[in-house]
Amino acid sequence: SQQGEEDPQALSIQEGENATMNCSYKTSINNLQWYRQNSGRGLVHLILIRSNEREKHSGRLRVTLDTSKKSSSLLITASRAADTASYFCATDDRGSTLGRLYFGRGTQLTVWP
Amino acid sequence: GAGVSQSPSNKVTEKGKDVELRCDPISGHTALYWYRQSLGQGLEFLIYFQGNSAPDKSGLPSDRFSAERTGGSVSTLTIQRTQQEDSAVYLCASSSTYLMGHPRELFFGEGSRLTVL
Numbered sequence: 195s196q197q198g199e200e201d202p203q204a205l206s207i208q209e210g211e212n213a214t215m216n217c218s219y220k221t222s223i224n225n226l227q228w229y230r231q232n233s234g235r236g237l238v239h240l241i242l243i244r245s246n247e248r249e250k251h252s253g254r255l256r257v258t259l260d261t262s263k264k265s266s267s268l269l270i271t272a273s274r275a276a277d278t279a280s281y282f283c284a285t286d287d288r289g290s291t292l293g294r295l296y297f298g299r300g301t302q303l304t305v306w307p
Numbered sequence: 308g309a310g311v312s313q314s315p316s317n318k319v320t321e322k323g324k325d326v327e328l329r330c331d332p333i334s335g336h337t338a339l340y341w342y343r344q345s346l347g348q349g350l351e352f353l354i355y356f357q358g359n360s361a362p363d364k365s366g367l368p369s370d371r372f373s374a375e376r377t378g379g380s381v382s383t384l385t386i387q388r389t390q391q392e393d394s395a396v397y398l399c400a401s402s403s404t405y406l407m408g409h410p411r412e413l414f415f416g417e418g419s420r421l422t423v424l
Contacts, residue, residue: 225410236311236398236415237350244410282349286410294363295413297342299349 198226198283198298206304213270215301217283218263226259227284228268231300237282240268245288273305309333311416313399319422320389328384328419332401339382340400340413341374350398356382389423396420 198219207213217226225244229237243250243259243266250257256269270277280300287294312331320326332339341353352366356376367373371389376382386393397420400413 227410227412229413229415236417237400237413238415239412242410242412284413294352294355294366295340296352297350 198285198296200281200283200298200301202301203299204302204304206306207273208306209273209275211273211305213273213277213303213305215268215281215303217266217268217298219266219283219285219296220264222288223261223285224288225286226257226266227295228255228257228266229282229284229297231280231282233279240281270303273303275305275307277305278303311399311401311414313397313416313419315419316417317420317422319424321424322391323388325385325387326389326421328386328397328399328421330382330384330399330401330416332380332382332399333414334380336401336403336414337379338402338411339376340402341382341384342398342400343395344398344418345395353384353397386421389421391423394421394423 198217201216227242228240230240231237241252241255241257243257254271259266280302282297282300284295284297314329339356342350344350354374355363358379359376371387374384396418398418400415402411402413
């Protein structure tokens, strides 16, 4: 399947440190998105990167995309306790006419005060 | 409404009973998705609507699962003869019209947590 896979499954850091999460996927994509999910809540869109982009920034977020390796990374700089959440990557499928987005299992980030 | 609304937020049912989960998408959003999230797991795609039609229903796990959308708005996910393995959070999301190759952000509801005893 096209499902993305995040790595690591869990990450625990101190406030102020940087957090890096990785995502790998299987087929060619048009774009890749990162979402965040607080415990017991729905997912919230964070950032989107197109297949012809290599890096994108939004506030404390930095996303990279390497289509040759079919991988992406999400960096959260100067983390805060409020960043504690699960983070998911989502990809489409360039070879498909359908509108499905494929999500991975997520990385559970815990930021300790 | 301002966001995607799902009801009920929590549902506890007995094995063998039917349940209906409702999703009210953001006004004007033509695309609607249902995903299932089991404890500690990722999101499992169930079905996708564009308007009232479902071009991709390949993720429905069995014929006990069905979904419909009327008026290009509200969608209902029905699970018949529920089983314990159906226990999960059912998430609904909506987005603007899907154009192949064009990115669109999904807006998620808070989910309906289903517990089958």
